[in-house]
Each structure stands twice: as C-alpha cells, then as structure tokens.
Amino acid sequence: GGNAFGSPGSIRFVVAAAMAIALAGCGFHLRGDANYTFHTIFVNGTGAPTLAAELRRALGATGSAKVATDAKDAQVILDIPVVADDKEVLTLSGAGSVREYLLIKRVQFRLHDSDGNEWLPPGEITLRRTYSFSESEVLARDTQEQRLLREMQTDAVQQIVRRLQAAKKPA
Numbered sequence: 001g002g003n004a005f006g007s008p009g010s011i012r013f014v015v016a017a018a019m020a021i022a023l024a025g026c027g028f029h030l031r032g033d034a035n036y037t038f039h040t041i042f043v044n045g046t047g048a049p050t051l052a053a054e055l056r057r058a059l060g061a062t063g064s065a066k067v068a069t070d071a072k073d074a075q076v077i078l079d080i081p082v083v084a085d086d087k088e089v090l091t092l093s094g095a096g097s098v099r100e101y102l103l104i105k106r107v108q109f110r111l112h113d114s115d116g117n118e119w120l121p122p123g124e125i126t127l128r129r130t131y132s133f134s135e136s137e138v139l140a141r142d143t144q145e146q147r148l149l150r151e152m153q154t155d156a157v158q159q160i161v162r163r164l165q166a167a168k169k170p171a
Contacts, residue, residue, distance in 0.1 A: 097135045
C-alpha cells in the first residue's frame with residue numbers, strides 16, 4: 001500500500017503522541033518530570049486545608065521533591081497564609097435580581113527555608129470565574145459555584161507547582 005502512514009501501528013503512534021501533547025498542555029505532566037531546586041518540601045496550609053492537601057498530592061505526583069510531613073524534615077517550607085474566596089454581583093436583571101456572579105479566589109504563598117531565607121518572593125495567585133443563573137435555579141447555582149471553586153483551587157495548585165520550579169536557593 002502506498003499510504004503515507006505505512007502501517008496501522010504508526011497511526012496509533014500519531015494518535016498517542018497527539019494525546020500526550022494535549023495532556024501536557026493542561027499543566028499536568030505524564031511523568032513526574034518537574035524539577036525543583038529543593039529536595040524536600042513541607043506544605044504549611046493550616047489556613048487552607050483542602051488546598052494544602054491537593055497541593056501535597058500534586059507535588060508528590062510531579063517530580064523530584066519529596067513532601068515532608070514535618071517542617072523539621074524539609075529543606076523548604078511553603079506557607080499558604082491566605083486563601084480567600086469572594087463573590088461579587090456582576091449583572092442584575094431588569095427586576096433587580098442577580099443574573100451573573102463573579103467568583104474570585106486569592107491564594108497567597110511564600111517559600112522559605114527554616115532560617116527564613118526566601119526561595120521565591122512572596123506571591124499571590126488571583127483567579128476569576130463568572131457564571132450566570134436564573135432565580136428559579138438556586139440549587140443549581142450552589143452546585144455550579146462549588147464546582148467552579150474546586151476548579152479554581154486545582155488551577156491555583158497547578159500555578160503554584162509551576163512557580164515552585166523557579167525557586168532558587170538564596171545566595
């Protein structure tokens with residue numbers, strides 16, 4: 001056969017390669033190939049336990065650093081002092097009821113060692129999502145809001161993981 005792909009096996013390879021590229025685009029790596037300049041990290045997220053738990057899982061799954069269960073055993077400490085969820089009204093209907101909301105999630109973080117030396121300048125990630133709903137769907141609104149907040153948390157975790165790869169040992 002004179003087709004460009006040669007054998008059916010190479011078509012499967014092309015599809016697999018395309019899928020791998022698509023997955024890599026989501027911010028998730030197929031293998032744990034994130035490289036950090038530190039060997040062990042402790043996530044101090046007392047103010048944000050669900051985000052901290054997701055961050056520990058993500059760090060454990062993606063790369064070179066081990067997640068320590070105690071700050072004493074870690075080369076660096078990631079503090080997450082503030083995670084704030086806000087909701088603002090974006091638009092009102094003619095009757096004065098809310099038609100659209102804006103959700104805002106702010107995550108502050110700081111990476112330092114046990115001597116207090118900064119490995120990254122203190123940072124803040126701000127995520128925004130809008131959603132609309134009708135007054136007759138109050139339950140749907142709550143479900144949608146929870147789903148968006150979870151998505152925003154995952155997004156924040158991925159951004160922090162990416163930023164941690166730029167951490168440098170203080171001179």
